[in-house]
Amino acid sequence: MLERDFRTLWLSMLPGILAMQMYFFTNGYLAYELTGSAKSIGYVSLGFGVPMLLLSLIGGMAADRYSKRTILMLSQATITVMSVIMALLVISGLIRIWHMVVVSFIMGSAFTFHMPARQAFVAELTSSARLMNAIALNGAGLNACRVIGPPLAGWLISKPWMNIGGVYAIMAVMSAVVMVSLLRIADRGAHADAKNTSQFSAVTDGISYMRRNPILLVLLILSIAPIILGLPYQALMPVFAKNIFAVGPKGLGLLMMASGIGALVGALAIATIRQLLWPGIVQLCLGVFFGLTLAVFAFGDSFSLGMVMLFIVGAVSSSYLALNATLIMDATDSRYHGRVMSIYLLTFSALPFGNMIMGVFADAFSAPLTVGVGGISLAVFVVLFGLLSPSYRSLQYGSSSRSDETTG
Secondary structure: OOOHHHHHHHHHHHHHHHHHHHHHHHHHHHHHHHHOOHHHHHHHHHHHHHHHHHHHHHHHHHHHHOOHHHHHHHHHHHHHHHHHHHHHHHHHOOOOHHHHHHHHHHHHHHHHHHHHHHHHHHHHOOOHHHHHHHHHHHHHHHHHHHHHHHHHHHHHHOOOOOHHHHHHHHHHHHHHHHHHHHHHOOOOOOOHHHHOOOHHHHHHHHHHHHHHOHHHHHHHHHHHHHHHHOHHHHHHHHHHHHHHOOOHHHHHHHHHHHHHHHHHHHHHHHHOOOOOOOHHHHHHHHHHHHHHHHHHHHHOOOHHHHHHHHHHHHHHHHHHHHHHHHHHHHOOOHHHHHHHHHHHHHHHOHHHHHHHHHHHHHHHOOHHHHHHHHHHHHHHHHHHHHHHOHHHHOOOOOOOOOOOHHHO
């Protein structure tokens, strides 16, 4: 049975995660409806990603230096206010793309503080023996919301009594619920080491720690490849739904639901495994399979085939990312969890840039060709990395302690 506080955190965060999944879906649909251009989806996504690039290290420092619960509550409050603003802009008919970019920038700034604090909180509330299960279960919650969020948002958008403005209003209510739920968790403060150093020193110390830990550098490289080459397929789903499969918002919700169900299955599979003997090899295989199945989806011309392939894509991609995050946390001393996870989050700031690049290529060539080439490139990169990194292939879970042996 998972620790009580972790269970409380996990359950309390689910409404907020569901709201964010609905937000990403609704934002992409609204941007494409306003402009008819795939680039607009990239612009809005870029607005979310830029603060992640600029503020990620500061967010990690804050997670180690200040109360994680307080950071989570403040970030959720910001997300709630921005959701209300989006609802008012859409309902009033004043919404423009630049509004969406600005709101995305503010929400991305809040998320930059939210994610390191949440990930570090998970590790803080979980024993070492159950870390992989806790991280995978955390991912399972995310993917369950990916299953529910897109089709729910698509169904609500299609209803005249709700429409897009009402969906943003619902997101605001769900985010507000998270703030109240977090009060059930005791405030554990922060590590004394982080409090006793200056903010600048805390940031630079985290970077130095990463540089002294070569296995963390390897794992970060392996986290960047699918973010740039694979995951941007999600941003182009409105293009596939409208122009390739001609299935509209409900069909778009089904496509995202297929991916989300697969991701949930993959995360739950990882959550049930106590340990993997050779996690490096397993992760490399998952990465190759992710790229190849994504290419099959892109070059197929059938909606039903697309649903099947997206299920597989979701399963292997979530397993890959859950295993990667577990290995990173396992190799990190608890004093540095927030800062290391902020650097890990920094790799995810590449996703909006990947979305932007994919959007430009999709307009210039086609969405299927763009996604297909990205998937094949991902598979090739992972194969080459595996051939060139024997130390990673021999990596074993638990081989690195969560105590900081490199600083002793």
